[in-house]
Amino acid sequence: MPSVAIRRYILEELLRELRREEVAFLIGPRQAGKTTIMRIIQEELAAAGEKTLFLSLDYDYDRVYFESQQSLLRKVELELGAGPGFVFIDEIQRREDADIFLKGLQDMRLPYKFIVSGSGSVDLKAKVKESMLGRKRLYEVYPLSLREFVDFKTGYRYSDRLADFLSFEQARAAELLLEYLSYGGYPRVVLEVEAREKLRVMDEIYQGYITRDIAYLLKIEKVEAYGQLIRTLAGQAGQIVNYSELASTLGISLPTVKNYCWYAEETYILRRVSPFFRNVRSEISKAPYVYFSDLGFRNFVLGIFGHQQRLDDLGFSFQNLVYLVLREKLRLSGAQIHFWRTTAKTEVDFVVQAGRNLIAIEVKFQDLTRPAPPRPLDGFVAKYAPVRCLVINKSLRATATLRDTEVRFMTIWDLMLEELI
Incomplete structure:
Protein backbone atom coordinates (compact mmCIF):
# COMPACT_ATOMS: atom_id res chain seq x y z
CA MET A 1 0.00 0.00 0.00
CA PRO A 2 1.45 3.42 -0.95
CA SER A 3 2.24 5.62 2.04
CA VAL A 4 0.84 8.72 0.35
CA ALA A 5 -2.48 10.51 0.55
CA ILE A 6 -5.13 10.02 -2.11
CA ARG A 7 -5.15 12.86 -4.63
CA ARG A 8 -8.50 13.81 -6.11
CA TYR A 9 -8.54 15.33 -9.58
CA ILE A 10 -11.51 17.55 -8.78
CA LEU A 11 -9.32 19.24 -6.17
CA GLU A 12 -7.33 20.92 -8.96
CA GLU A 13 -10.55 22.25 -10.46
CA LEU A 14 -11.69 23.60 -7.11
CA LEU A 15 -8.36 25.30 -6.40
CA ARG A 16 -8.32 26.83 -9.88
CA GLU A 17 -11.75 28.35 -9.36
CA LEU A 18 -11.43 29.21 -5.68
CA ARG A 19 -11.37 32.97 -6.26
CA ARG A 20 -14.74 32.98 -7.99
CA GLU A 21 -17.39 34.76 -5.95
CA GLU A 22 -20.03 32.02 -6.12
CA VAL A 23 -20.51 29.54 -3.29
CA ALA A 24 -18.47 26.40 -4.05
CA PHE A 25 -20.90 23.56 -3.36
CA LEU A 26 -19.51 20.01 -3.07
CA ILE A 27 -22.21 17.40 -3.39
CA GLY A 28 -22.22 13.65 -3.86
CA PRO A 29 -22.71 10.32 -2.08
CA ARG A 30 -21.86 9.88 1.58
CA GLN A 31 -18.21 8.95 2.27
CA ALA A 32 -17.02 9.91 -1.22
CA GLY A 33 -14.37 12.27 0.19
CA LYS A 34 -16.00 15.72 0.29
CA THR A 35 -14.86 16.55 3.84
CA THR A 36 -11.30 15.43 3.10
CA ILE A 37 -11.17 17.62 0.00
CA MET A 38 -12.37 20.62 1.99
CA ARG A 39 -9.77 19.98 4.70
CA ILE A 40 -6.98 19.81 2.10
CA ILE A 41 -8.10 23.11 0.57
CA GLN A 42 -8.22 24.70 4.02
CA GLU A 43 -4.69 23.49 4.79
CA GLU A 44 -3.32 24.84 1.52
CA LEU A 45 -4.99 28.22 2.06
CA ALA A 46 -3.74 28.43 5.66
CA ALA A 47 -0.21 27.55 4.51
CA ALA A 48 -0.43 30.43 2.04
CA GLY A 49 -1.34 32.83 4.84
CA GLU A 50 -5.08 33.00 4.15
CA LYS A 51 -7.61 33.20 6.98
CA THR A 52 -9.90 30.15 7.17
CA LEU A 53 -12.68 28.77 9.34
CA PHE A 54 -14.05 25.21 9.24
CA LEU A 55 -17.46 24.43 10.72
CA SER A 56 -19.46 21.21 10.53
CA LEU A 57 -23.11 20.58 11.30
CA ASP A 58 -22.06 17.05 12.22
CA TYR A 59 -20.60 18.55 15.41
CA ASP A 60 -23.03 19.50 18.18
CA TYR A 61 -20.83 22.38 19.32
CA ASP A 62 -20.86 23.95 15.82
CA ARG A 63 -24.62 23.76 15.29
CA VAL A 64 -25.29 26.70 17.62
CA TYR A 65 -23.66 28.98 15.05
CA PHE A 66 -26.30 28.02 12.48
CA GLU A 67 -29.37 29.05 14.44
CA SER A 68 -29.47 32.19 12.30
CA GLN A 69 -27.40 33.97 9.68
CA GLN A 70 -26.50 36.57 12.31
CA SER A 71 -25.15 33.87 14.66
CA LEU A 72 -22.95 32.49 11.91
CA LEU A 73 -21.69 35.93 10.89
CA ARG A 74 -20.75 36.78 14.47
CA LYS A 75 -18.70 33.58 14.64
CA VAL A 76 -17.07 34.26 11.26
CA GLU A 77 -16.21 37.84 12.15
CA LEU A 78 -14.79 36.73 15.50
CA GLU A 79 -12.47 34.21 13.83
CA LEU A 80 -11.63 35.95 10.54
CA GLY A 81 -12.12 39.62 11.30
CA ALA A 82 -13.49 41.93 8.63
CA GLY A 83 -12.17 39.71 5.87
CA PRO A 84 -11.24 38.54 3.39
CA GLY A 85 -11.32 34.88 4.37
CA PHE A 86 -12.60 31.42 3.51
CA VAL A 87 -15.48 29.76 5.38
CA PHE A 88 -15.90 25.97 5.09
CA ILE A 89 -19.29 24.51 6.05
CA ASP A 90 -19.58 20.72 6.13
CA GLU A 91 -22.87 18.76 6.02
CA ILE A 92 -25.02 21.84 5.37
CA GLN A 93 -28.05 19.61 4.69
CA ARG A 94 -28.53 19.34 8.45
CA ARG A 95 -29.59 22.98 8.53
CA GLU A 96 -33.30 23.39 7.77
CA ASP A 97 -33.90 25.62 4.74
CA ALA A 98 -30.18 25.46 3.95
CA ASP A 99 -30.80 26.85 0.46
CA ILE A 100 -32.43 30.01 1.81
CA PHE A 101 -29.77 30.26 4.51
CA LEU A 102 -26.94 30.18 1.95
CA LYS A 103 -28.72 32.41 -0.53
CA GLY A 104 -29.17 35.09 2.15
CA LEU A 105 -25.49 34.95 3.06
CA GLN A 106 -24.41 35.22 -0.57
CA ASP A 107 -26.75 38.14 -1.23
CA MET A 108 -25.09 40.12 1.59
CA ARG A 109 -21.96 40.48 -0.59
CA LEU A 110 -19.74 39.48 2.32
CA PRO A 111 -15.93 39.53 2.03
CA TYR A 112 -15.83 35.77 2.59
CA LYS A 113 -15.73 32.85 0.19
CA PHE A 114 -18.03 29.99 1.23
CA ILE A 115 -17.07 26.40 0.44
CA VAL A 116 -19.93 24.10 1.40
CA SER A 117 -20.64 20.36 1.29
CA GLY A 118 -23.87 18.41 1.42
CA SER A 119 -24.84 14.76 1.10
CA GLY A 120 -27.92 12.61 0.96
CA SER A 121 -30.47 15.40 0.71
CA VAL A 122 -32.64 15.28 -2.37
CA ASP A 123 -34.60 18.34 -1.27
CA LEU A 124 -31.46 20.38 -0.71
CA LYS A 125 -30.00 19.47 -4.09
CA ALA A 126 -33.17 20.53 -5.91
CA LYS A 127 -33.64 23.72 -3.90
CA VAL A 128 -30.02 24.82 -4.25
CA LYS A 129 -30.17 24.42 -8.02
CA GLU A 130 -33.34 26.50 -8.18
CA SER A 131 -32.94 29.20 -5.53
CA MET A 132 -29.19 29.78 -5.87
CA LEU A 133 -29.08 30.16 -9.63
CA GLY A 134 -26.00 32.22 -10.44
CA ARG A 135 -24.88 32.20 -6.79
CA LYS A 136 -23.27 28.75 -6.60
CA ARG A 137 -21.04 26.42 -8.55
CA LEU A 138 -21.69 22.71 -8.06
CA TYR A 139 -18.88 20.16 -7.85
CA GLU A 140 -19.96 16.52 -7.83
CA VAL A 141 -17.64 14.31 -5.77
CA TYR A 142 -17.85 10.58 -6.48
CA PRO A 143 -15.77 7.65 -5.20
Whole structure:
Protein backbone atom coordinates (compact mmCIF):
# COMPACT_ATOMS: atom_id res chain seq x y z
CA MET A 1 0.00 0.00 0.00
CA PRO A 2 1.45 3.42 -0.95
CA SER A 3 2.24 5.62 2.04
CA VAL A 4 0.84 8.72 0.35
CA ALA A 5 -2.48 10.51 0.55
CA ILE A 6 -5.13 10.02 -2.11
CA ARG A 7 -5.15 12.86 -4.63
CA ARG A 8 -8.50 13.81 -6.11
CA TYR A 9 -8.54 15.33 -9.58
CA ILE A 10 -11.51 17.55 -8.78
CA LEU A 11 -9.32 19.24 -6.17
CA GLU A 12 -7.33 20.92 -8.96
CA GLU A 13 -10.55 22.25 -10.46
CA LEU A 14 -11.69 23.60 -7.11
CA LEU A 15 -8.36 25.30 -6.40
CA ARG A 16 -8.32 26.83 -9.88
CA GLU A 17 -11.75 28.35 -9.36
CA LEU A 18 -11.43 29.21 -5.68
CA ARG A 19 -11.37 32.97 -6.26
CA ARG A 20 -14.74 32.98 -7.99
CA GLU A 21 -17.39 34.76 -5.95
CA GLU A 22 -20.03 32.02 -6.12
CA VAL A 23 -20.51 29.54 -3.29
CA ALA A 24 -18.47 26.40 -4.05
CA PHE A 25 -20.90 23.56 -3.36
CA LEU A 26 -19.51 20.01 -3.07
CA ILE A 27 -22.21 17.40 -3.39
CA GLY A 28 -22.22 13.65 -3.86
CA PRO A 29 -22.71 10.32 -2.08
CA ARG A 30 -21.86 9.88 1.58
CA GLN A 31 -18.21 8.95 2.27
CA ALA A 32 -17.02 9.91 -1.22
CA GLY A 33 -14.37 12.27 0.19
CA LYS A 34 -16.00 15.72 0.29
CA THR A 35 -14.86 16.55 3.84
CA THR A 36 -11.30 15.43 3.10
CA ILE A 37 -11.17 17.62 0.00
CA MET A 38 -12.37 20.62 1.99
CA ARG A 39 -9.77 19.98 4.70
CA ILE A 40 -6.98 19.81 2.10
CA ILE A 41 -8.10 23.11 0.57
CA GLN A 42 -8.22 24.70 4.02
CA GLU A 43 -4.69 23.49 4.79
CA GLU A 44 -3.32 24.84 1.52
CA LEU A 45 -4.99 28.22 2.06
CA ALA A 46 -3.74 28.43 5.66
CA ALA A 47 -0.21 27.55 4.51
CA ALA A 48 -0.43 30.43 2.04
CA GLY A 49 -1.34 32.83 4.84
CA GLU A 50 -5.08 33.00 4.15
CA LYS A 51 -7.61 33.20 6.98
CA THR A 52 -9.90 30.15 7.17
CA LEU A 53 -12.68 28.77 9.34
CA PHE A 54 -14.05 25.21 9.24
CA LEU A 55 -17.46 24.43 10.72
CA SER A 56 -19.46 21.21 10.53
CA LEU A 57 -23.11 20.58 11.30
CA ASP A 58 -22.06 17.05 12.22
CA TYR A 59 -20.60 18.55 15.41
CA ASP A 60 -23.03 19.50 18.18
CA TYR A 61 -20.83 22.38 19.32
CA ASP A 62 -20.86 23.95 15.82
CA ARG A 63 -24.62 23.76 15.29
CA VAL A 64 -25.29 26.70 17.62
CA TYR A 65 -23.66 28.98 15.05
CA PHE A 66 -26.30 28.02 12.48
CA GLU A 67 -29.37 29.05 14.44
CA SER A 68 -29.47 32.19 12.30
CA GLN A 69 -27.40 33.97 9.68
CA GLN A 70 -26.50 36.57 12.31
CA SER A 71 -25.15 33.87 14.66
CA LEU A 72 -22.95 32.49 11.91
CA LEU A 73 -21.69 35.93 10.89
CA ARG A 74 -20.75 36.78 14.47
CA LYS A 75 -18.70 33.58 14.64
CA VAL A 76 -17.07 34.26 11.26
CA GLU A 77 -16.21 37.84 12.15
CA LEU A 78 -14.79 36.73 15.50
CA GLU A 79 -12.47 34.21 13.83
CA LEU A 80 -11.63 35.95 10.54
CA GLY A 81 -12.12 39.62 11.30
CA ALA A 82 -13.49 41.93 8.63
CA GLY A 83 -12.17 39.71 5.87
CA PRO A 84 -11.24 38.54 3.39
CA GLY A 85 -11.32 34.88 4.37
CA PHE A 86 -12.60 31.42 3.51
CA VAL A 87 -15.48 29.76 5.38
CA PHE A 88 -15.90 25.97 5.09
CA ILE A 89 -19.29 24.51 6.05
CA ASP A 90 -19.58 20.72 6.13
CA GLU A 91 -22.87 18.76 6.02
CA ILE A 92 -25.02 21.84 5.37
CA GLN A 93 -28.05 19.61 4.69
CA ARG A 94 -28.53 19.34 8.45
CA ARG A 95 -29.59 22.98 8.53
CA GLU A 96 -33.30 23.39 7.77
CA ASP A 97 -33.90 25.62 4.74
CA ALA A 98 -30.18 25.46 3.95
CA ASP A 99 -30.80 26.85 0.46
CA ILE A 100 -32.43 30.01 1.81
CA PHE A 101 -29.77 30.26 4.51
CA LEU A 102 -26.94 30.18 1.95
CA LYS A 103 -28.72 32.41 -0.53
CA GLY A 104 -29.17 35.09 2.15
CA LEU A 105 -25.49 34.95 3.06
CA GLN A 106 -24.41 35.22 -0.57
CA ASP A 107 -26.75 38.14 -1.23
CA MET A 108 -25.09 40.12 1.59
CA ARG A 109 -21.96 40.48 -0.59
CA LEU A 110 -19.74 39.48 2.32
CA PRO A 111 -15.93 39.53 2.03
CA TYR A 112 -15.83 35.77 2.59
CA LYS A 113 -15.73 32.85 0.19
CA PHE A 114 -18.03 29.99 1.23
CA ILE A 115 -17.07 26.40 0.44
CA VAL A 116 -19.93 24.10 1.40
CA SER A 117 -20.64 20.36 1.29
CA GLY A 118 -23.87 18.41 1.42
CA SER A 119 -24.84 14.76 1.10
CA GLY A 120 -27.92 12.61 0.96
CA SER A 121 -30.47 15.40 0.71
CA VAL A 122 -32.64 15.28 -2.37
CA ASP A 123 -34.60 18.34 -1.27
CA LEU A 124 -31.46 20.38 -0.71
CA LYS A 125 -30.00 19.47 -4.09
CA ALA A 126 -33.17 20.53 -5.91
CA LYS A 127 -33.64 23.72 -3.90
CA VAL A 128 -30.02 24.82 -4.25
CA LYS A 129 -30.17 24.42 -8.02
CA GLU A 130 -33.34 26.50 -8.18
CA SER A 131 -32.94 29.20 -5.53
CA MET A 132 -29.19 29.78 -5.87
CA LEU A 133 -29.08 30.16 -9.63
CA GLY A 134 -26.00 32.22 -10.44
CA ARG A 135 -24.88 32.20 -6.79
CA LYS A 136 -23.27 28.75 -6.60
CA ARG A 137 -21.04 26.42 -8.55
CA LEU A 138 -21.69 22.71 -8.06
CA TYR A 139 -18.88 20.16 -7.85
CA GLU A 140 -19.96 16.52 -7.83
CA VAL A 141 -17.64 14.31 -5.77
CA TYR A 142 -17.85 10.58 -6.48
CA PRO A 143 -15.77 7.65 -5.20
CA LEU A 144 -12.34 7.33 -6.80
CA SER A 145 -12.31 6.95 -10.56
CA LEU A 146 -10.34 4.09 -12.10
CA ARG A 147 -7.48 6.45 -12.94
CA GLU A 148 -7.40 7.97 -9.45
CA PHE A 149 -7.37 4.43 -8.04
CA VAL A 150 -4.48 3.25 -10.25
CA ASP A 151 -2.48 6.43 -9.61
CA PHE A 152 -2.85 5.99 -5.85
CA LYS A 153 -2.11 2.26 -5.82
CA THR A 154 1.12 2.88 -7.76
CA GLY A 155 2.23 5.70 -5.44
CA TYR A 156 1.88 8.33 -8.19
CA ARG A 157 5.21 7.19 -9.66
CA TYR A 158 3.77 6.85 -13.18
CA SER A 159 1.19 9.65 -13.30
CA ASP A 160 2.75 11.27 -16.37
CA ARG A 161 3.51 7.95 -18.09
CA LEU A 162 0.64 5.72 -17.02
CA ALA A 163 0.25 4.27 -20.50
CA ASP A 164 3.84 2.95 -20.37
CA PHE A 165 3.28 1.38 -16.94
CA LEU A 166 0.02 -0.32 -17.92
CA SER A 167 1.52 -1.63 -21.16
CA PHE A 168 4.73 -2.96 -19.58
CA GLU A 169 3.31 -4.21 -16.24
CA GLN A 170 0.36 -6.11 -17.68
CA ALA A 171 0.08 -8.60 -14.81
CA ARG A 172 0.01 -5.77 -12.26
CA ALA A 173 -2.51 -3.87 -14.40
CA ALA A 174 -4.77 -6.94 -14.45
CA GLU A 175 -4.54 -7.20 -10.65
CA LEU A 176 -5.48 -3.55 -10.22
CA LEU A 177 -8.43 -3.91 -12.60
CA LEU A 178 -9.76 -6.95 -10.74
CA GLU A 179 -9.35 -5.17 -7.38
CA TYR A 180 -11.29 -2.16 -8.61
CA LEU A 181 -14.00 -4.37 -10.12
CA SER A 182 -14.29 -6.16 -6.76
CA TYR A 183 -14.00 -3.38 -4.18
CA GLY A 184 -14.77 -0.14 -6.02
CA GLY A 185 -13.43 3.29 -5.19
CA TYR A 186 -14.79 4.56 -1.88
CA PRO A 187 -11.69 6.20 -0.32
CA ARG A 188 -12.02 4.48 3.07
CA VAL A 189 -12.38 1.10 1.37
CA VAL A 190 -9.35 1.72 -0.86
CA LEU A 191 -7.23 2.76 2.14
CA GLU A 192 -7.90 -0.48 4.02
CA VAL A 193 -5.47 -3.32 3.30
CA GLU A 194 -7.30 -6.37 4.63
CA ALA A 195 -10.41 -7.71 2.90
CA ARG A 196 -12.35 -8.04 6.17
CA GLU A 197 -11.70 -4.38 7.00
CA LYS A 198 -12.81 -3.33 3.54
CA LEU A 199 -16.02 -5.29 4.12
CA ARG A 200 -16.56 -3.65 7.51
CA VAL A 201 -16.14 -0.17 6.03
CA MET A 202 -18.49 -0.90 3.14
CA ASP A 203 -21.08 -2.21 5.57
CA GLU A 204 -20.83 1.07 7.50
CA ILE A 205 -21.27 3.05 4.28
CA TYR A 206 -24.30 1.03 3.23
CA GLN A 207 -25.94 1.07 6.65
CA GLY A 208 -25.35 4.81 6.97
CA TYR A 209 -26.95 5.37 3.59
CA ILE A 210 -30.02 3.26 4.42
CA THR A 211 -30.54 4.28 8.05
CA ARG A 212 -29.76 7.99 7.66
CA ASP A 213 -30.38 9.20 4.11
CA ILE A 214 -33.11 6.84 2.95
CA ALA A 215 -34.89 6.44 6.29
CA TYR A 216 -35.17 10.24 6.39
CA LEU A 217 -36.39 10.50 2.79
CA LEU A 218 -38.96 7.73 3.18
CA LYS A 219 -39.93 8.82 6.71
CA ILE A 220 -38.88 5.36 8.01
CA GLU A 221 -41.53 3.69 5.83
CA LYS A 222 -40.69 0.80 3.48
CA VAL A 223 -36.93 1.05 3.95
CA GLU A 224 -36.75 -2.73 3.55
CA ALA A 225 -38.56 -2.54 0.21
CA TYR A 226 -36.14 0.16 -0.93
CA GLY A 227 -33.19 -2.08 -0.01
CA GLN A 228 -34.74 -4.94 -1.96
CA LEU A 229 -35.13 -2.68 -4.98
CA ILE A 230 -31.46 -1.66 -4.85
CA ARG A 231 -30.42 -5.32 -4.64
CA THR A 232 -32.60 -6.19 -7.62
CA LEU A 233 -31.24 -3.31 -9.68
CA ALA A 234 -27.69 -4.32 -8.74
CA GLY A 235 -28.32 -7.67 -10.37
CA GLN A 236 -29.63 -5.93 -13.50
CA ALA A 237 -26.82 -3.41 -14.05
CA GLY A 238 -26.43 -2.88 -17.77
CA GLN A 239 -29.82 -4.39 -18.57
CA ILE A 240 -33.23 -3.00 -19.42
CA VAL A 241 -35.20 -1.90 -16.35
CA ASN A 242 -38.81 -3.07 -16.45
CA TYR A 243 -40.65 -0.99 -13.83
CA SER A 244 -43.83 -3.06 -13.96
CA GLU A 245 -41.89 -6.28 -13.44
CA LEU A 246 -40.02 -4.73 -10.51
CA ALA A 247 -43.29 -3.62 -8.91
CA SER A 248 -44.74 -7.11 -9.23
CA THR A 249 -41.60 -8.82 -7.91
CA LEU A 250 -41.24 -6.49 -4.91
CA GLY A 251 -44.94 -6.22 -4.13
CA ILE A 252 -45.01 -2.41 -4.29
CA SER A 253 -46.84 -0.05 -6.61
CA LEU A 254 -45.50 1.10 -9.97
CA PRO A 255 -45.36 4.78 -8.87
CA THR A 256 -43.43 3.74 -5.75
CA VAL A 257 -40.88 1.83 -7.84
CA LYS A 258 -40.31 4.85 -10.07
CA ASN A 259 -40.10 7.10 -7.03
CA TYR A 260 -37.51 4.85 -5.37
CA CYS A 261 -35.43 4.75 -8.55
CA TRP A 262 -35.51 8.53 -8.58
CA TYR A 263 -34.31 8.62 -4.97
CA ALA A 264 -31.47 6.22 -5.79
CA GLU A 265 -30.35 8.43 -8.65
CA GLU A 266 -30.67 11.70 -6.74
CA THR A 267 -28.60 10.30 -3.85
CA TYR A 268 -25.85 9.36 -6.34
CA ILE A 269 -26.06 5.60 -5.84
CA LEU A 270 -26.86 4.82 -9.45
CA ARG A 271 -27.53 6.47 -12.78
CA ARG A 272 -30.21 5.69 -15.31
CA VAL A 273 -29.10 5.69 -18.95
CA SER A 274 -31.80 6.48 -21.49
CA PRO A 275 -32.08 4.82 -24.90
CA PHE A 276 -31.01 6.45 -28.16
CA PHE A 277 -33.81 6.26 -30.71
CA ARG A 278 -35.33 7.94 -33.73
CA ASN A 279 -38.00 5.40 -34.61
CA VAL A 280 -40.38 4.60 -31.75
CA ARG A 281 -41.89 1.67 -33.68
CA SER A 282 -38.66 -0.30 -34.06
CA GLU A 283 -36.46 1.01 -31.25
CA ILE A 284 -36.77 1.08 -27.46
CA SER A 285 -37.57 4.66 -26.47
CA LYS A 286 -38.38 4.71 -22.75
CA ALA A 287 -37.05 1.88 -20.57
CA PRO A 288 -33.58 2.76 -19.20
CA TYR A 289 -30.47 0.85 -18.22
CA VAL A 290 -29.01 1.39 -14.74
CA TYR A 291 -25.37 1.61 -13.70
CA PHE A 292 -23.99 1.99 -10.18
CA SER A 293 -21.74 4.87 -9.18
CA ASP A 294 -19.47 2.49 -7.27
CA LEU A 295 -18.79 -1.14 -8.09
CA GLY A 296 -17.99 -2.02 -4.48
CA PHE A 297 -21.40 -0.74 -3.37
CA ARG A 298 -23.08 -2.79 -6.10
CA ASN A 299 -21.15 -5.91 -5.14
CA PHE A 300 -21.94 -5.41 -1.46
CA VAL A 301 -25.69 -5.35 -1.95
CA LEU A 302 -25.39 -8.47 -4.13
CA GLY A 303 -23.40 -10.26 -1.42
CA ILE A 304 -20.31 -10.71 -3.63
CA PHE A 305 -18.13 -7.92 -2.23
CA GLY A 306 -14.52 -9.10 -2.35
CA HIS A 307 -15.45 -12.61 -3.52
CA GLN A 308 -14.27 -14.20 -6.72
CA GLN A 309 -17.03 -13.39 -9.15
CA ARG A 310 -18.36 -15.56 -11.96
CA LEU A 311 -17.19 -14.63 -15.45
CA ASP A 312 -20.67 -13.46 -16.50
CA ASP A 313 -21.00 -11.19 -13.46
CA LEU A 314 -17.52 -9.80 -14.06
CA GLY A 315 -18.76 -8.99 -17.55
CA PHE A 316 -21.59 -6.87 -16.10
CA SER A 317 -19.15 -5.21 -13.68
CA PHE A 318 -16.80 -4.46 -16.56
CA GLN A 319 -19.64 -2.90 -18.57
CA ASN A 320 -20.56 -0.81 -15.51
CA LEU A 321 -16.91 0.26 -15.29
CA VAL A 322 -16.91 1.35 -18.94
CA TYR A 323 -19.90 3.55 -18.13
CA LEU A 324 -18.05 5.11 -15.18
CA VAL A 325 -14.99 5.84 -17.34
CA LEU A 326 -17.19 7.38 -20.04
CA ARG A 327 -19.03 9.53 -17.49
CA GLU A 328 -15.76 10.80 -16.05
CA LYS A 329 -14.27 11.57 -19.48
CA LEU A 330 -17.37 13.35 -20.75
CA ARG A 331 -18.20 15.22 -17.52
CA LEU A 332 -17.59 18.73 -18.87
CA SER A 333 -18.10 18.04 -22.59
CA GLY A 334 -21.88 18.27 -22.87
CA ALA A 335 -21.93 14.86 -24.59
CA GLN A 336 -24.64 12.40 -23.60
CA ILE A 337 -24.39 8.66 -22.96
CA HIS A 338 -27.18 6.39 -24.23
CA PHE A 339 -27.66 2.80 -25.33
CA TRP A 340 -29.42 1.48 -28.43
CA ARG A 341 -31.84 -1.42 -28.55
CA THR A 342 -34.38 -2.44 -31.17
CA THR A 343 -37.67 -4.19 -30.55
CA ALA A 344 -35.99 -7.22 -32.16
CA LYS A 345 -33.49 -7.08 -29.24
CA THR A 346 -30.46 -5.99 -31.25
CA GLU A 347 -28.51 -3.70 -28.96
CA VAL A 348 -25.37 -1.59 -28.70
CA ASP A 349 -24.05 -1.12 -25.15
CA PHE A 350 -23.33 2.62 -25.38
CA VAL A 351 -23.98 5.42 -27.82
CA VAL A 352 -22.13 8.65 -27.11
CA GLN A 353 -23.92 11.63 -28.63
CA ALA A 354 -21.75 14.74 -29.01
CA GLY A 355 -23.80 17.25 -30.98
CA ARG A 356 -24.56 15.56 -34.28
CA ASN A 357 -21.72 13.08 -33.95
CA LEU A 358 -22.31 9.57 -32.66
CA ILE A 359 -19.86 7.00 -31.30
CA ALA A 360 -21.10 3.42 -30.91
CA ILE A 361 -19.42 1.34 -28.19
CA GLU A 362 -19.59 -2.40 -27.56
CA VAL A 363 -18.13 -3.99 -24.41
CA LYS A 364 -16.59 -7.47 -24.38
CA PHE A 365 -14.94 -8.81 -21.22
CA GLN A 366 -12.92 -11.23 -23.32
CA ASP A 367 -9.41 -11.72 -24.68
CA LEU A 368 -10.32 -11.18 -28.33
CA THR A 369 -7.88 -12.58 -30.87
CA ARG A 370 -9.03 -10.91 -34.09
CA PRO A 371 -10.76 -7.62 -34.93
CA ALA A 372 -14.16 -8.92 -36.01
CA PRO A 373 -16.79 -6.18 -35.42
CA PRO A 374 -19.66 -7.46 -33.23
CA ARG A 375 -22.83 -8.07 -35.22
CA PRO A 376 -25.00 -5.44 -33.42
CA LEU A 377 -22.69 -2.68 -34.65
CA ASP A 378 -23.57 -3.47 -38.28
CA GLY A 379 -27.23 -2.54 -37.84
CA PHE A 380 -26.40 0.67 -35.99
CA VAL A 381 -23.74 1.70 -38.51
CA ALA A 382 -26.08 1.03 -41.43
CA LYS A 383 -28.79 3.17 -39.87
CA TYR A 384 -26.88 6.02 -38.21
CA ALA A 385 -23.36 6.17 -39.72
CA PRO A 386 -21.47 7.01 -36.49
CA VAL A 387 -18.12 8.77 -36.76
CA ARG A 388 -16.48 5.68 -35.25
CA CYS A 389 -17.14 2.52 -33.30
CA LEU A 390 -15.22 1.20 -30.31
CA VAL A 391 -14.99 -2.33 -28.97
CA ILE A 392 -13.71 -2.28 -25.39
CA ASN A 393 -12.15 -5.64 -24.55
CA LYS A 394 -9.52 -7.15 -22.24
CA SER A 395 -6.45 -7.15 -24.49
CA LEU A 396 -6.89 -6.66 -28.26
CA ARG A 397 -5.69 -3.43 -29.86
CA ALA A 398 -6.55 -3.32 -33.54
CA THR A 399 -8.55 -1.49 -36.19
CA ALA A 400 -11.16 -2.76 -38.63
CA THR A 401 -13.66 -1.20 -41.03
CA LEU A 402 -17.42 -1.67 -41.07
CA ARG A 403 -19.40 -0.02 -43.91
CA ASP A 404 -16.61 2.58 -44.27
CA THR A 405 -16.73 3.30 -40.51
CA GLU A 406 -13.62 2.78 -38.40
CA VAL A 407 -13.97 0.20 -35.64
CA ARG A 408 -11.27 0.44 -32.97
CA PHE A 409 -10.59 -2.45 -30.62
CA MET A 410 -9.13 -1.08 -27.40
CA THR A 411 -8.64 -1.89 -23.72
CA ILE A 412 -10.23 -0.16 -20.74
CA TRP A 413 -6.85 1.53 -20.19
CA ASP A 414 -6.92 2.99 -23.71
CA LEU A 415 -10.42 4.29 -23.09
CA MET A 416 -9.31 5.78 -19.78
CA LEU A 417 -6.26 7.59 -21.19
CA GLU A 418 -7.13 8.63 -24.73
CA GLU A 419 -9.31 11.46 -26.02
CA LEU A 420 -12.78 10.30 -26.95
CA ILE A 421 -14.32 13.32 -28.69
